[in-house]
Amino acid sequence: MSVIRHTDARRTETPNAVMTTLASPAQGGADLSVWRTEMQGGAKGPRHxxxxxxxxxxxxxxxxxxxxxxxxxxxxxxxxxxxxxxxRRVTAGPDGFTAVVAARAGTVVYDVEGRDDRIVPDWVR
Incomplete structure (x- = not known):
């Protein structure tokens, strides 16, 4: 069993949101990445x-x-x-939101506007 202490959570700030990694391979091994996403009211994530x-x-x-x-x-x-x-694109309501998100560890995201840049976001590493 792996235990990831609150003090070991990684925080990543972007212009649109704050992602706090709760579990990932870099934090002690996991096939799944789990993170908390917090967005302020009216904020929009990128279309990706x-x-x-x-x-x-x-x-x-x-x-x-x-x-x-x-x-x-x-x-x-x-x-x-x-x-x-x-x-997809996520847009926060007027009061913002907090969500817990899970995805396969190491998942790639990419821009849908024609660029083929595929990245692994910091919060799923």
Whole structure:
């Protein structure tokens, strides 16, 4: 059993959100990465695609998720399973949100605007 202490959580700030890694291979071995995402009211994440499925559980607040052109409204207590390789953008509601997200460790994300830059975000390493 691996135990990842609160003091070992990694915090990554982007212009749109704060991701706190709760479990990942770099923190003691895991096939799954788990992180907390916090967005301020009205903030928008970049339009991108993930190479693996992600599971988002909203702990507080509201958000709109544009998934392949379909808009989904999510609120505290809702869980969304976002499939791999479908463009998405998450926009925080007026009061922002906090969600816990899980995805396969090492998953790549990429820009849907024509660039083929595939990266592994810091919070899933």
């Amino acid at each position: 695609t993930s190479g693996t499925e992600q599971v988002w559980t909203f702990l507080t607040g509201t958000a709109a998720v544009d998934l392949g052109g379909e808009s989904l409204e999510l609120a505290e207590g809702d869980t969304a399973v976002l499939p791999a390789d479908v463009p």
